[in-house]
Amino acid sequence: MGIVLVTGATAGFGEACAITFASKGYDVIITGRRKERLEALQTQLTQEYGTNVLPLHFDVRDEQQVADVLGNIPEEWRAIDVLVNNAGLAAGLSSIEEGSLDDWNAMIDTNVKGLLYVSRIVMPWMRSRTSGHIINIGSTAAKNVYAKGNVYCATKSAVDAITQGMRIDLLPYRVKVTAIHPGAAETEFSIVRFKGDEARAKAFYEGFIPLSAQDVADVVYYVTTLPAHVCINDLVLTPLQQANAYYIDKN
Incomplete structure (x- = not known):
């Protein structure tokens, strides 16, 4: 089928995307900061789907690591058909005057700069082949700013732009x-x-059925299956009980 590169593949959307594309016959490049999880995912994809897997252990926030590791992959792996810029996070939930500088830096460096560092390496390869598909994982937070989401919403708005x-x-x-x-x-x-407050995290999802990582991976894969002349530019998906970034009907 081709080659897909998925950043942040050690959990969540990224892991589900890697598994989904492998199940469809793609060779897979997976990146992440957690080496043990990368290796476990490589084993799973190889054993279950017989696909070729290239695990790349680096932090997208580190410009030099991205250049050294991703920028020097073997020539045969550079024919990337699909890039899924998935690596990202939300850190903290507070008003700006109480915000953590460490949290701000983590979100800006990962969600914005990390996406740019990876894309800057891969885009020339796609340009030279006049072929490829870049999928950037944003958020409903890119569309609506909500209370105490300030910097996270800003980073996802940046991804949109x-x-x-x-x-x-x-x-x-x-x-x-x-x-x-x-x-x-x-x-x-x-x-x-x-x-790491699992009880607080669990409480957020009570009262409605949230999306799963697989739901998102299915949509990511779907947009790659359309005819060559068709491109979905912008796609928002939510659970049925969610209208946008701040309206969720919990009952």
């Missing part, structure tokens, strides 16, 4: 660019946001 810019830049090269904006999904996301 960067996606539009990519689409313009790559237009002459026939590379597709899609932003996918999930709503509330039950993954490690809230556990990370609430600094």
Whole structure:
């Protein structure tokens, strides 16, 4: 089928995307900070689907690591058909004057700069082939700013704008660019946001049926299956009980 690169593949949306594309016959490049999880996923994909897997252990926040590791992969792996810029996080939930600088830096460095570092390596390869599809994982937080979500919402709004810019830049090269904006999904996301407070994370999802990582992976895969002349530019998906980033009907 081709080659897919999934960043942040060690959990959540990224792991589900890697498994989904492997099940459809793709060879898979997986990246992440947790080496043990990368290796476990590599074993799973190889054993279950017989696909070729290239695990890359680096942090997207580190410009030099991205250049050294991703920028020097073997030539045969550079023919990437689909790039899923998934690595991202929300850290903390507070008003700006009470916000943590560490949290701000983590979100900006991962959600915005990390996405740019990876894309800057891969985009020339797609340009040279006049083929490819970049899928940036945004959020409903890109569409609606909500209380105490300030910097996280800003980073996902940046992803939305960067996606539009990519689409313009790559237009002459026939590379597709899609932003996918999930709503509330039950993954490690809230556990990370609430600094490991699993009870608080679990409480957030009570009273409604959230999206699963597989729901999002199915949509990511779907947008790659359309005819060559068709590109979904911007797609928002939510649970049935969610209208946007801040309206959820819990009952």
